Amino acid sequence: xxxxxxxxxxxxxxxxxxxxxxxxxxxxxxxxxxxxxxxxxxxxxxxxxxxxxxxxxxxxxxxxxxxxxxxxxxxxxxxxxxxxxxxxxxxxxxxxxxxxxxxxxxxxxxxxxxxxxxxxxxxxxxxxxxx
Amino acid sequence: xxxxxxxxxxxxxxxxxxxxxxxxxxxxxxxxxxxxxxxxxxxxxxxxxxxxxxxxxxxxxxxxxxxxxxxxxxxxxxxxxxxxxxxxxxxxxxxxxxxxxxxxxxxxxxxxxxxxxxx
Numbered sequence: 001x002x003x004x005x006x007x008x009x010x011x012x013x014x015x016x017x018x019x020x021x022x023x024x025x026x027x028x029x030x031x032x033x034x035x036x037x038x039x040x041x042x043x044x045x046x047x048x049x050x051x052x053x054x055x056x057x058x059x060x061x062x063x064x065x066x067x068x069x070x071x072x073x074x075x076x077x078x079x080x081x082x083x084x085x086x087x088x089x090x091x092x093x094x095x096x097x098x099x100x101x102x103x104x105x106x107x108x109x110x111x112x113x114x115x116x117x118x119x120x121x122x123x124x125x126x127x128x129x130x131x
Numbered sequence: 132x133x134x135x136x137x138x139x140x141x142x143x144x145x146x147x148x149x150x151x152x153x154x155x156x157x158x159x160x161x162x163x164x165x166x167x168x169x170x171x172x173x174x175x176x177x178x179x180x181x182x183x184x185x186x187x188x189x190x191x192x193x194x195x196x197x198x199x200x201x202x203x204x205x206x207x208x209x210x211x212x213x214x215x216x217x218x219x220x221x222x223x224x225x226x227x228x229x230x231x232x233x234x235x236x237x238x239x240x241x242x243x244x245x246x247x248x249x250x
Contacts, residue, residue, distance in 0.1 A: 039224030042236045048188075051181035060235075063228035071228060076235070088238040093225075098185055101223055105236040 001115070001122035005033070008099060014114055014121040016102060020045060021080035022053045023089060029053060033099045034083075036112070036121065039067075040103030043081065043088075044095040050077055062093055084110050084123050162187075 006012035014036040021028040032049050042062070057075035064072045074093040081088040081102075088106050095101060111124035146154060166183045173179035227233055 035223055037223045039226075041225065041227045041230070041233055044225065046185075048181040048185040051184075052178040054175075054177045062232060062235075064225040065228050066226075067224055072225075082243050085243045087241045087243045089241070090238040091236050095225075098188060101225065103225075103236075105233070105238055109238065109240050 001113075001118075001120040004119040004121065006119070008033075009035075012119050015099065016083060016121075018100075018102075019082040020049055020053060021082065021087075022055055023078045023080050025054070027053055028082075034102045035099055036107065036114070037101045038104060038107055040101045041105070042093050043103045043106050044074065044093045044101040045077070045079060045081075046098055046100045047094045047096055048098065049100070050079070050094055053079070055079055057094075058091070060091075064093070081106065086110065 002014075002016065004012035005015035008015070016034050016036055017031045018034050019028055019030045020032050029049060029052055032046065034043075034045075042064075055077045057077050060076040061073050062076060064074055066072070074095070076091045076093055078090070079092050081092070083102065083106065086109070088109070090105075111126070112121060113124050114121050141150075143151065143154060166187075170176060170179050170183065
């Protein structure tokens with residue numbers, strides 16, 4: 001199971017290394033770090049990763065509110081995220097950070113175990129209800 | 132520090148404080164010019180821009196972490212002079228200001244044949 005990231009986060013946090021793809025060209029990059037954040041409404045990709053794929057913003061802007069009430073605007077992009085052997089194709093926002101954020105629009109489609117004491121995380125096997 | 136300074140007569144460590152400050156400014160200006168030249172000659176401009184910006188971001192983060200740790204190790208809780216205290220707190224959990232737009236972020240999900248996700 002992947003270990004929590006204790007280099008960028010204190011306390012350590014669950015970070016997935018995902019692949020991202022350009023939705024049209026298929027160009028991809030691997031090992032993009034993304035914080036597993038069940039408090040996030042949407043999924044945010046690192047701007048540098050988006051730029052490296054040559055993905056252009058859609059022009060749609062969304063206002064985001066942080067825990068302290070401060071707001072930021074982010075332009076949406078269309079992309080494909082590969083996470084836990086699934087592809088998630090749709091609209092993402094962008095963040096000025098080397099670590100992106102996987103929000104509930106993705107997390108609610110997978111089954112995860114966050115093993116805090118062991119400082120690792122992993123995917124739970126599917127249940128009969130998933131079939 | 133590699134390279135010679137002050138008309139190629141001194142090592143960086145031999146410069147006085149003001150000369151070191153000038154030298155650092157010159158190196159930063161040189162770095163900017165080098166990045167701009169590199170981007171200008173890149174066959175994949177956007178990718179190169181992204182990589183260079185990420186390198187500069189990582190340099191800045193390393194410096195901030197280093198000086199923050201030095202402040203913490205000083206024991207008194209005082210920040211190192213002139214350095215903003217930057218705790219390693221990641222401000223995550225962004226919420227949409229307009230929750231009714233959350234449906235815009237509904238994902239089309241498919242199984243991926245390659246084992247690309249879990250690392």
